[in-house]
Amino acid sequence: MSGVTFPTRKAVDFVIVGSGAAGGVLARELSQAGLDVVVLEQGPYRRAHEFNHDEFSVIFQNEMLSGVSKGDPQTFRQLESEIAQLQDQPPPAFFARMVGGSSAHFTGNYWRFRPVDFKEKTQLGGIAGTGFADWPISYDDLEPYYTKVDWEIGVSGAPGPNEPFRSRPYPVPPLPVKSSGVLLEQGAKKLGLHAQPAPMAILSQPYNGRPGCIHCGFCMGFGCEVNAKSSSLSTMIPQAEATGHCEIRPLSTVTRLATNQQGLVKEVIYRDAEGNEQAQLAKVVILAANGAETPRLLLLSESARHPDGLANASGKVGKYLMFNGHSSAHGLFEHPLNEYKSVQVTRIVMDFYDSDPKRGFYGGGGIDARPFLQAFPIMFALNGLPAEAPGWGAEYKRMLSDYYLRNMALLGNSTSLPVESNNISLDPEHKDQWGRAAIRVSYNDHPDDMAMANFMQQRSVEILEAAGAQKVWTDPVVPQNIGAHLLGTCRMGTDPEQSVIDPWHRAHDVPNLYICDGSSLVTSGRGQPTMTIQALAFRAAGQLIKSARAGELKSAV
Amino acid sequence: MQNKNNNHPDASHNDARRRFLQQGSSAALGVWLSTHWGACLASAEQAAAAARQQRYQFLNPHQSASLDAISAQLIPTTDTPGAREAGVVNFFDQALSSHAAFAVEPLNGWITELDAEAARLRPGSNFHQLDAADQQQLLTAQEDTPAFGLMRFLTVVGMFAMSHYGGNKNNLGWELLGFDHRHAWQPPFGYYDAEYARHNSGDGA
Numbered sequence: 001m002s003g004v005t006f007p008t009r010k011a012v013d014f015v016i017v018g019s020g021a022a023g024g025v026l027a028r029e030l031s032q033a034g035l036d037v038v039v040l041e042q043g044p045y046r047r048a049h050e051f052n053h054d055e056f057s058v059i060f061q062n063e064m065l066s067g068v069s070k071g072d073p074q075t076f077r078q079l080e081s082e083i084a085q086l087q088d089q090p091p092p093a094f095f096a097r098m099v100g101g102s103s104a105h106f107t108g109n110y111w112r113f114r115p116v117d118f119k120e121k122t123q124l125g126g127i128a129g130t131g132f133a134d135w136p137i138s139y140d141d142l143e144p145y146y147t148k149v150d151w152e153i154g155v156s157g158a159p160g161p162n163e164p165f166r167s168r169p170y171p172v173p174p175l176p177v178k179s180s181g182v183l184l185e186q187g188a189k190k191l192g193l194h195a196q197p198a199p200m201a202i203l204s205q206p207y208n209g210r211p212g213c214i215h216c217g218f219c220m221g222f223g224c225e226v227n228a229k230s231s232s233l234s235t236m237i238p239q240a241e242a243t244g245h246c247e248i249r250p251l252s253t254v255t256r257l258a259t260n261q262q263g264l265v266k267e268v269i270y271r272d273a274e275g276n277e278q279a280q281l282a283k284v285v286i287l288a289a290n291g292a293e294t295p296r297l298l299l300l301s302e303s304a305r306h307p308d309g310l311a312n313a314s315g316k317v318g319k320y321l322m323f324n325g326h327s328s329a330h331g332l333f334e335h336p337l338n339e340y341k342s343v344q345v346t347r348i349v350m351d352f353y354d355s356d357p358k359r360g361f362y363g364g365g366g367i368d369a370r371p372f373l374q375a376f377p378i379m380f381a382l383n384g385l386p387a388e389a390p391g392w393g394a395e396y397k398r399m400l401s402d403y404y405l406r407n408m409a410l411l412g413n414s415t416s417l418p419v420e421s422n423n424i425s426l427d428p429e430h431k432d433q434w435g436r437a438a439i440r441v442s443y444n445d446h447p448d449d450m451a452m453a454n455f456m457q458q459r460s461v462e463i464l465e466a467a468g469a470q471k472v473w474t475d476p477v478v479p480q481n482i483g484a485h486l487l488g489t490c491r492m493g494t495d496p497e498q499s500v501i502d503p504w505h506r507a508h509d510v511p512n513l514y515i516c517d518g519s520s521l522v523t524s525g526r527g528q529p530t531m532t533i534q535a536l537a538f539r540a541a542g543q544l545i546k547s548a549r550a551g552e553l554k555s556a557v
Numbered sequence: 558m559q560n561k562n563n564n565h566p567d568a569s570h571n572d573a574r575r576r577f578l579q580q581g582s583s584a585a586l587g588v589w590l591s592t593h594w595g596a597c598l599a600s601a602e603q604a605a606a607a608a609r610q611q612r613y614q615f616l617n618p619h620q621s622a623s624l625d626a627i628s629a630q631l632i633p634t635t636d637t638p639g640a641r642e643a644g645v646v647n648f649f650d651q652a653l654s655s656h657a658a659f660a661v662e663p664l665n666g667w668i669t670e671l672d673a674e675a676a677r678l679r680p681g682s683n684f685h686q687l688d689a690a691d692q693q694q695l696l697t698a699q700e701d702t703p704a705f706g707l708m709r710f711l712t713v714v715g716m717f718a719m720s721h722y723g724g725n726k727n728n729l730g731w732e733l734l735g736f737d738h739r740h741a742w743q744p745p746f747g748y749y750d751a752e753y754a755r756h757n758s759g760d761g762a
Binding site: 053054055056060061176177178179181182183214215216217225333335336337338339340341342377378380381382391392393394396397398400401404405 | 630631632633635637639656693696700709710713714716717718719722730731733734735736738739740741742743744746747748749750752753
């Protein structure tokens with residue numbers, strides 16, 4: 001445990017709910033500035049040496065995830081007219097419930113957003129039936145903080161063609177290219193496309209006292225056993241604790257935020273590890289609990305003064321959920337690729353980033369080469385062969401043996417439009433172990449998102465064929481019912497009627513409540529949001545420190 | 558496709574099979590083999606028969622014989638070890654009394670159903686007593702049932718999950734795939750990046 005502890009009945013400078021990509025950055029920045037911080041994290045505090053390669057536990061038993069096994073079920077429905085059903089294999093809001101949050105189990109793809117992502121509505125015009133909007137900030141506003149993420153947490157990479165301005169090079173070079181990356185590069189080149197090294201939040205060499213990657217192959221969905229993955233768990237959290245101004249309080253499940261007569265947040269009510277109710281007094285509260293838990297907590301914090309939930313005068317809390325679009329295509333090659341070794345992604349293609357009216361629909365995306373789930377033995381044996389392959393018997397067994405080392409995937413990662421009927425809300429029936437209403441996910445990909453995902457898949461098939469695949473097959477693009485990217489549910493904006501937070505992450509309705517995580521995003525980017533979430537967190541932290549020093553922060557105390 | 562590369566799965570499977578035959582499928586079995594000269598010539602099938610006679614913690618003899626027969630059809634013993642040699646029934650023995658307790662009732666019901674089908678086909682026989690062709694015929698007719706899907710799922714998990722779950726004995730499941738479980742690797746990882754490195758002075762880094 002960390003050295004410092006703070007009493008619950010004395011208002012601490014900041015309570016941060018959530019210790020993930022954003023919460024970790026905020027905790028480190030604020031505590032390094034000498035401000036006292038309590039981080040409430042509902043999951044356990046696990047260290048690198050406690051992680052494992054146990055596919056059955058991690059992928060099939062939700063070892064890291066939320067859901068029924070953690071006493072916290074979730075429900076899913078496609079349309080708001082339906083009754084949501086319990087979904088647990090895995091739960092629809094796919095996030096790691098632990099110190100470090102989803103940064104501890106992520107794959108580490110660290111794409112920056114590009115200038116177009118912030119101003120695309122102005123560029124293309126509105127899209128009927130959606131909440132498609134510009135951000136109130138630009139790429140130039142965020143660029144210094146993207147660079148800060150690169151250097152503070154450690155991002156491996158090298159610039160690619162047609163990339164936007166970056167003020168500093170990457171701190172460490174790209175990870176060594178895998179066979180899948182080579183084949184993507186070769187296929188792309190034949191088609192006149194451009195592959196580039198993938199920016200990854202995994203160290204290619206020692207940096208900031210952490211070791212380089214040892215290429216064990218268990219990043220996606222797993223915790224890194226050597227701290228080479230640049231998660232909040234391995235970077236921001238220990239640095240925050242080292243300041244003596246930050247207490248990480250794991251197994252602390254926040255049930256509501258309590259406000260005073262003036263509408264300011266006064267204390268954060270939570271259940272401790274033993275299930276006892278506690279209340280932490282706070283001057284300022286920051287929600288960084290992810291795009292599903294943050295809106296749930298705001299909706300749970302309704303009161304006479306805030307009948308539709310806290311910070312929800314706009315009615316936009318929980319709305320405009322975006323998962324990003326996804327597609328996959330698979331190729332079988334002559335020689336062994338051994339894709340189960342090393343990180344998932346080493347090369348990407350960004351030629352389809354911009355939306356193109358000639359396609360007939362909105363959207364953009366990037367393609368990456370990786371083993372995907374086919375690296376893991378159980379997943380491969382269950383789903384890794386082409387659909388027409390037998391599912392049991394001697395020929396099935398022969399094909400497993402023949403295909404495992406020789407296959408790879410190209411993933412299309414693409415845009416999601418913000419649609420109000422895609423959202424997080426409170427389930428009216430299911431509750432968690434503390435009586436909190438369960439997370440209810442309503443999600444149905446917009447037709448343009450489906451069209452874009454299909455487009456990306458077609459391009460992926462062409463690249464695999466150009467790379468010389470002996471066989472190419474695809475998984476059908478179907479409406480998604482699981483999202484690991486939980487974006488847009490407390491969107492940023494200048495208009496309090498159309499957004500939940502202002503451009504500095506302060507809730508429009510609650511002067512001492514800040515929200516910074518995936519929920520803050522206005523648009524989805526092209527499929528890899530964490531870099532942007534952390535850049536936003538560094539930017540928000542800088543402003544909070546400035547305001548705190550100037551005595552300008554509002555507080556109930 | 559013939560490939561002399563040692564990385565090719567067939568090569569490692571042959572190695573695996575050789576090791577299996579030479580060493581037995583567990584330390585205990587190895588000791589047993591070393592003290593029974595005749596058994597040193599045991600085929601994989603004979604070794605598996607010995608394994609089949611083991612007592613299980615949870616499964617009764619009829620359940621274990623049935624699960625053995627079905628899983629050995631799903632991932633059969635061919636020129637390489639299958640579910641039987643990998644101890645998948647041992648996985649079931651652990652799983653059905655713990656994390657997969659939910660599967661006991663549907664699997665028992667399904668075994669009863671398969672036994673009834675078997676008796677119709679070969680009067681007086683249970684499913685596990687049928688020959689391979691008859692077993693395959695009955696299973697083919699069941700392919701789309703939820704029980705078959707559940708059985709397939711658990712058989713695959715037993716074959717390919719870490720061996721502490723009871724199956725994947727001596728990592729035979731992983732060797733079937735060519736998955737070599739280590740905690741550290743160095744580039745080159747595969748054929749194409751090795752070639753790439755040969756043709757480029759660096760990796761572009």
